[in-house]
Amino acid sequence: MPSPDPLHIRFQGNLRELLHPRLRNRSSVGLHLREPASIKDVIESLRVPHPEVGIIEINGEPVDFSRLVRGGEEVTVLPLPVPCPVLEPTLLRPHPLDRIAFLVDINAGKLGRLLRLAGFDTVLPSPGQEDGEIARTAVAQGRILLSRDRDLLKRSIIDFAHLVRAQDPWQQLAEILTLYGLKKQVDPFSRCLKCNTPLKPVTREQVLERLQPLTRKYYSRFAICPGCDKIYWQGSHHEKMLTRLQNILC
Numbered sequence: 001m002p003s004p005d006p007l008h009i010r011f012q013g014n015l016r017e018l019l020h021p022r023l024r025n026r027s028s029v030g031l032h033l034r035e036p037a038s039i040k041d042v043i044e045s046l047r048v049p050h051p052e053v054g055i056i057e058i059n060g061e062p063v064d065f066s067r068l069v070r071g072g073e074e075v076t077v078l079p080l081p082v083p084c085p086v087l088e089p090t091l092l093r094p095h096p097l098d099r100i101a102f103l104v105d106i107n108a109g110k111l112g113r114l115l116r117l118a119g120f121d122t123v124l125p126s127p128g129q130e131d132g133e134i135a136r137t138a139v140a141q142g143r144i145l146l147s148r149d150r151d152l153l154k155r156s157i158i159d160f161a162h163l164v165r166a167q168d169p170w171q172q173l174a175e176i177l178t179l180y181g182l183k184k185q186v187d188p189f190s191r192c193l194k195c196n197t198p199l200k201p202v203t204r205e206q207v208l209e210r211l212q213p214l215t216r217k218y219y220s221r222f223a224i225c226p227g228c229d230k231i232y233w234q235g236s237h238h239e240k241m242l243t244r245l246q247n248i249l250c
């Protein structure tokens with residue numbers, strides 16, 4: 001017999017903005033369940049992807065995603081804490097990551113480039129890669145998946161992911177650095193923007209033959225990508241990017 005009482009579910013913090021607009025301003029959502037369902041499925045039926053959830057409490061007790069819920073219960077769903085602990089086990093994510101690394105979906109490709117600019121290990125999907133494959137790659141490589149696609153984030157194999165909220169790529173970068181507490185780990189121009197390989201400093205003499213005359217003349221600090229052989233130097237473009245990066249770090 002299904003319970004005649006509704007399940008009451010209360011979303012806190014920035015999870016509320018993910019709910020359907022007509023539910024956002026309610027203090028809790030009442031749901032009539034025909035049969036017991038996992039709390040993960042219930043949360044996702046209300047448009048909130050499970051990787052956005054930090055803690056779930058039922059009648060005041062923390063529970064994991066597999067907990068079956070029924071009518072009459074009171075559920076509170078809290079967002080990820082800031083900074084979000086991806087390197088330590090939690091009740092919802094008992095298998096933490098072993099390092100900070102990202103897979104950025106094609107719908108936030110510019111963010112991927114900016115994360116590399118800030119020095120973070122970041123890959124993008126191959127062209128034409130399907131959602132299932134993107135999710136499996138993120139999990140297999142131990143990467144945090146960043147996307148603007150909720151359905152991709154709802155895939156159950158994913159533990160660590162974030163629905164990117166900001167529209168502007170620099171604001172998206174600020175959003176990610178804040179969420180994962182990474183501002184102090186920013187290491188600008190330490191990674192190739194093209195292929196993600198860590199750069200190696202070289203002297204001007206080592207790359208002299210490959211430089212344009214003006215680059216040779218005006219710049220003295222160079223680095224090379226051991227992955228794709230691209231040469232980087234600290235020019236005016238570099239300065240501009242550094243200023244923008246510093247602006248979001250304060």
Ligand SMILES: [Zn+2]
Nearest residue numbers: 192195225228
């Ligand atoms: Zn490279």
